[in-house]
Amino acid sequence: MREDALLETVSQASACVVQITGAQNLMNRYYSVHPRRNDRFTGPTPLLRSLFRQVDFTEFSFTRHLVHVLQSHPADRFEVLAEELRSAWVARMKDLLRQIRCPTVLLWLADVPPPSPGKRADLAIEPMLVDSEMLAAIKPLATTYVEMLPSAAARAKGAEGMAFGPMEAPAAARLPGPAVHYELAKRLVPVLRQII
Numbered sequence: 665m666r667e668d669a670l671l672e673t674v675s676q677a678s679a680c681v682v683q684i685t686g687a688q689n690l691m692n693r694y695y696s697v698h699p700r701r702n703d704r705f706t707g708p709t710p711l712l713r714s715l716f717r718q719v720d721f722t723e724f725s726f727t728r729h730l731v732h733v734l735q736s737h738p739a740d741r742f743e744v745l746a747e748e749l750r751s752a753w754v755a756r757m758k759d760l761l762r763q764i765r766c767p768t769v770l771l772w773l774a775d776v777p778p779p780s781p782g783k784r785a786d787l788a789i790e791p792m793l794v795d796s797e798m799l800a801a802i803k804p805l806a807t808t809y810v811e812m813l814p815s816a817a818a819r820a821k822g823a824e825g826m827a828f829g830p831m832e833a834p835a836a837a838r839l840p841g842p843a844v845h846y847e848l849a850k851r852l853v854p855v856l857r858q859i860i
Contacts, residue, residue: 665760695709810852814844
């Protein structure tokens, strides 16, 4: 959202697919993230320190690890942080969709449908901390919405066909592989043809 040249390029496209990502990697009132590698936790704010006084934040490098550990603390404290992340996500997604001046396809690509809102978030569900209520808040700003749940066969192929180094294997295993992307392309082509 801070890359004006990128937003200008996107807006000149015939259409733009905006894939829904998790809420844990957003800068917020409780912690900061790296401006380019936003999965990197760069530090807590005084608000987070006061909410989780017993936590040593020097042990965290990634937001995913941070959020998982903080969820193991009392639910009421974690929910304060989770609600901040949810609110920031909705606000930023609305802002992003308003800035894109071409037709937009809002894409949910996950193994399960968007979960219902709940007090205790299941952090195993990706995109992390995003629920159906949050999607309902941003859907009106997109041209259309596509919910894509890859087949079991495509998911089973995992990273088969991907190119990555040995150190990148754990990260690659968490990403949709080529078989999932092929299914997604087949699903998106008719949608894009309709709006272009």
